[in-house]
Amino acid sequence: MMSGIPTLLGAPYDASSSYLRGPSQAPPRIREALYSPSSNLSTESGRSLAETTWWHDAGDLSLSSSVTARADIEAGVATVLRADGRPLVLGGDHSVTYPVVRAVAAAGGPFTLLHFDAHADLYDELDGDRFSHACPFARIMEEGLVTRLVQVGIRTLTAHQREQAARFGVEVIDMRAVAAGVRPQVSGPVYVSLDLDVLDPAFAPGVSHWEPGGLSTRELLTMLQAMDGDVVAADLVEYNPLRDPTGMTGMVAAKVLKELLDAMTR
Structure with missing residues (x-):
């Protein structure tokens, strides 16, 4: 489908959140945790993010208007794809996934969407908003943008x-x-959409929607490491720094980010 170097791109947007704002502040906070001297830049396979020949950070999109945000995100991801990058988008709320998937689908080739979340985000509309963060996968499936949607x-x-x-x-x-x-079984080109509230709040309280009974951090990392598919794009969304005064969830986000980047190079 597409080759390319894994490329971070921030989408600091949360105007489609249904409960709390805050995820728009996530991209710089995830980077801050990533480079924290309390940890290091190595993935569990031994690949180091200190070596920037295998991945790239394209910075954050400027999303000053909620009216044009979806179009701006889609255009920004398309720019990454034209530069032979594999986008890994840092949200933002989960509404950003819809324009990202649109851009990846337009780049050509069918793919599976592997979605980790506490919530299915399949509402036709929520509070009158068809583009709410509770609705992206309904829009994606209506448009036939993916061949398969697996939610975990x-x-x-x-x-x-x-x-x-x-x-x-x-x-x-x-x-x-x-x-x-039961574990997800995917193959071929795969897009991974990862909402941090898939984790139990005991592991990641810095999210807007606390939903007990979720995955442990270890379970999530093991699933990411066990994927057989070719990860052509991904997003990491719904980290809310305003609910993370200790920074613990930011460190979890950075850990997941490292393993996602690693998975995109396998």
Whole structure:
């Protein structure tokens, strides 16, 4: 589908959040944690982010207007793709995934979307907003942008979202299934969308929506490391620094970021 160097791109947008603002402040805080002297830049496989020949940081998009934000995000990701980059987008709320996926799909070739989250984000609309952070996967599936949607860690399905999942043929591996030993099986080109609230709040309290009963950090990292697919793009969203006074969730985000970058080079 596409080659290229993993490239970070910040999308500091949270105007489509339904509960709390704050994720727009996440990209610089994740970078701050990444470079914290309390840790180091090595992935668990031994690859070092200190070596910048294998990955790139394109900085943050300027998203001054919520009216044009989706178009600006899509255009920014398209720029990364034209420069032979594999985008890893730092949100922002989960609404950013829709324009990112649009740009990746336009670059050519079918792919699977592997989505880690407490929430299915399949609402047709929420509070009158069809582009809410609770709706991106409904928009993605309506437009036929991916060949397969696999959701992992879900534990908040409403009746409406169950209907939506059935309508779109979504493969939902909820937390009860995870507890029973089910793991995602993906191959070929894969886009990974990772909402930090897939983790239990005990591991990542710095998110807007606390939903008990989630993955441990270790379980998530193991799933990322076990992926067989070719990770052509990814996003890491919904870190809310305003709910992270100790910075612990920022360090979790940085750890996940390192392993995502590593997965994009396998």
